[in-house]
Structure formats: structure tokens, C-alpha cells
Amino acid sequence: MTDWLLAPELAPDPSDVLAPLYAAADRGELHLPRCAACDLALELEQRVCDGCGAAEVAWRRAEQAGTVHAVTVVHRLEPGLVRTDRPYPVADVELAGGHRLVLAPLSPDIAPPAVGDRVAVGFRRLGEVAVPGFTTPVPEDAP
Numbered sequence: 001m002t003d004w005l006l007a008p009e010l011a012p013d014p015s016d017v018l019a020p021l022y023a024a025a026d027r028g029e030l031h032l033p034r035c036a037a038c039d040l041a042l043e044l045e046q047r048v049c050d051g052c053g054a055a056e057v058a059w060r061r062a063e064q065a066g067t068v069h070a071v072t073v074v075h076r077l078e079p080g081l082v083r084t085d086r087p088y089p090v091a092d093v094e095l096a097g098g099h100r101l102v103l104a105p106l107s108p109d110i111a112p113p114a115v116g117d118r119v120a121v122g123f124r125r126l127g128e129v130a131v132p133g134f135t136t137p138v139p140e141d142a143p
């Protein structure tokens with residue numbers, strides 16, 4: 001299946017430093033890096049913990065829902081790389097476990113969320129690689 005947003009040549013290398021993320025995403029699970037010593041949530045490519053100084057990363061399963069911290073709408077056209085010719089939202093999503101992910105929607109028909117909305121995290125297929133994206137807002141009464 002072809003991704004709605006990006007050309008397949010923009011797919012990340014699934015064997016790079018984020019390999020654990022892509023391997024889990026391929027199974028439909030979100031795994032993110034935490035400090036192996038104190039469990040603090042780390043940035044995706046962070047290798048040294050800000051909290052305790054340890055330099056050991058543990059990739060652990062993360063909750064696939066979060067709250068929109070910020071959102072913007074991208075209007076830039078990149079023919080050949082960006083496949084859509086319509087503006088699309090990009091959301092900075094704060095997960096319950098402390099991670100922040102900047103995500104595009106899983107499909108072009110997902111309405112831009114508002115700051116404070118709960119969204120779920122799913123996966124798009126970019127070439128052969130599964131990458132995280134956000135879905136429609138999660139209802140307030142969802143568990």
C-alpha cells in the first residue's frame with residue numbers, strides 16, 4: 001500500500017538507531033526509549049539520561065494514546081516527496097509515559113485535532129517501514 005503523505009524513498013532505514021521502534025511498529029506496537037537505570041522517558045535518539053546520567057537505553061512498550069500539546073497545519077508543497085497537494089496537520093503528542101512524538105495523521109481524511117484533544121497512535125506504511133501517526137481523537141470517556 002502506498003502512503004498517502006510521503007514518497008516511499010523517504011522511508012527511514014529500519015536498521016538505524018531507531019530499529020527497535022520500527023521492529024515493534026511492524027507488529028503494530030509502539031516501543032519507545034527509556035533510561036535503563038531510572039526509567040525516565042528519553043528522546044528518540046537520546047543516549048544519555050538527563051535524570052541520572054546513565055548511558056543505557058531500554059526500549060519499552062508505550063501507551064498508544066496521548067494528548068495533543070501543539071498542532072500546526074503544513075501548507076508546503078514538495079512535489080515528488082510529499083504526495084498530498086492539500087494542507088495537512090502535524091501534531092506534537094504527549095504520551096502518558098512522558099514521551100513526546102511529532103506525528104502526521106494516519107490518513108488524509110483525519111481532521112486536525114485541537115490542543116488538549118486525546119488522540120490514538122497507530123502506524124502508516126512508508127515503503128517497507130511502519131512509522132507512527134495519529135488517528136482521530138479518542139472520546140473523553142475512553143479508558
Ligand SMILES: [Zn+2]
Nearest residue numbers: 035038049052
Ligand atoms: Zn536515568
